[in-house]
Structures are given as C-alpha cells and as structure tokens.
Amino acid sequence: MRQTVLQYVESRMAMIAPNLSRIIGTTTATKLMGQAGGLTALSKMPSCNILVLGQSKRTLSGFSSSQAMPHTGILFYSDMVQALNKEYRRKAAKLVAAKCTLAARVDACHQSTDGALGQKFLDEVSEKLEKMQEAPPSIRGRALPRPDDEPRKKRGGRRVRKMKEKTAVTELRRRANRVNFAQLEEDSLQSDLGFSLGSIGKEGSGKVRGAVIDKKTQLTLSKKLQRRIQKDQAIYGANLQSRELPRVQPRVLLSHLYKDSKS
Secondary structure, three states: OHHHHHHHHHHOHHHHOHHHHHHHOHHHHHHHHHHHOOHHHHHOOOHHHHHOOOOOOOOOOOOOOOOOOOOOOOOOOOHHHHOOOHHHHHHHHHHHHHHHHHHHHHHHOOOOOOOHHHHHHHHHHHHHHHHHOOOOOOOOOOOOOOOOOOOOOOOOOHHHHHHHHHHOOOHHHHHHHOOOOOOOOOOOOOOOOOOOOOOOOOOOOOOOOOOOOOOOOOOOOOHHHHHHHHHHHHHHOOOOOOOOOOOOOHHHHHHHHHHHHHO
C-alpha cells in the first residue's frame, strides 16, 4: 500500500512540488515527503534535519564503527550526490539539502508553479559542484633574483686616494713585519721585548724574487719638496747632515732616506 501511494505521489509531483522535483528528481522528492509526513512538514524542517531524513540506524555492537556513515540519509544516496567522488559527497549533500529546504518552502506557498526557481537553484548547485571538483591552481615557482655579484660603486677621486695613501702599509713597514725563516731575532730569549726591525737591513732573506713595490701604497714626496731636496743636494752634496732638513713628516723622511740607501 505504501509503495502504491508513493507511486501515485511521484506521478503527481510535477503539480505538488515542481521546484523540489526539478532539483533532486521526482523519486527522491517523493521519498523525502514520505519521511517528513508531507510537503508542509518538509517545508518547516531545517536543512540539517532534511539531510538525515531516511537514515538507517545500525547496531554495531562489537563491530568496527569505521564502516558506519552518520548523517547519511535519502539525499546522500540520491543520483546527484552519488555521481561525485567520495570526498565530495558529504559537502554536496549539505549543499543540496539547503536548496531543497528553500524549494520546499516555495512549493508550500504555491509560488513559482512552473519550476523556474527550482531550475535556478539547480543551476547554482551544479555550478558550485563543478567549482568544488576543479583542480587547485598550480603555483609556478618564481625564478631566483639576479645574484648581486657585480662590483659595487665605490667613492673615488683624488681626495679619497690621498686618504688611503696616508693609512696604507708602506714597503718599510712590510719589511719590519716580516721575519726571516730559521734566523734568531734579538728578542728570541725575551731579553728585549719591544720593537723589532724584522727584515730591515738584513740580507739573505731566502726569496728568489725581490719584493714587488706597490706604487699605490708607496709614499711620495710632493714636487715642491723634491725640488727643495734636489737644490740642497746640489749645494751640500749627498750628505745632508750639515744643513737642517726641512720639517717633513717622519714617515715621508724615512721613505726618502730608504730610497736613497737603495740607490
């Protein structure tokens, strides 16, 4: 008798609930109305209750509950939801239940008898289901930035070069810092801890090639001072002790005397 009533209602669903039938079909809509107790009772239900209509309660005493599927009713086993993959079925059932609630209330108020609102709801559900199944956008790896290995722009000019020349290590200081191999220094027995001349004035350093003098770090005399020294050398000869030398910086004087001793 129940099946006969359901078949009769299913044949008349286009007139009773056109919008609900347009979303889930006449067969599923008839089952929902049968479980709810009519269209009016169905329209008064929230979507969370419509979702579990027709749920079969199983007694799983002593068995694993992993196979139990809670919150699965008539809508979960409808053709629209079962056509999707397993990971999307629960979310799709909730979405369909929400639209069925709206369609049932429209049909209960006897509005949109041609099923236009039901078709609109169906299009919205289909669009959301398609978007749900879309693959996530691929994230393209960005290219690494250009390595900053180019020489940086440094401040130059005559003023900066003069400042560097004042603090540069001279050839005389390099020789004072150099210690010859296998040669005892004066302070080797710690009798005279202090300033050491290093390899200044010592021969036989063991080097095959002579030290290369860097012109950039070598201190030079100004042209005015060079002319004055040449004038004094022409008058007093190579020995400048008989006349007081002009007041110059000690480093400049040492460099000048060191050049004279080499020549």
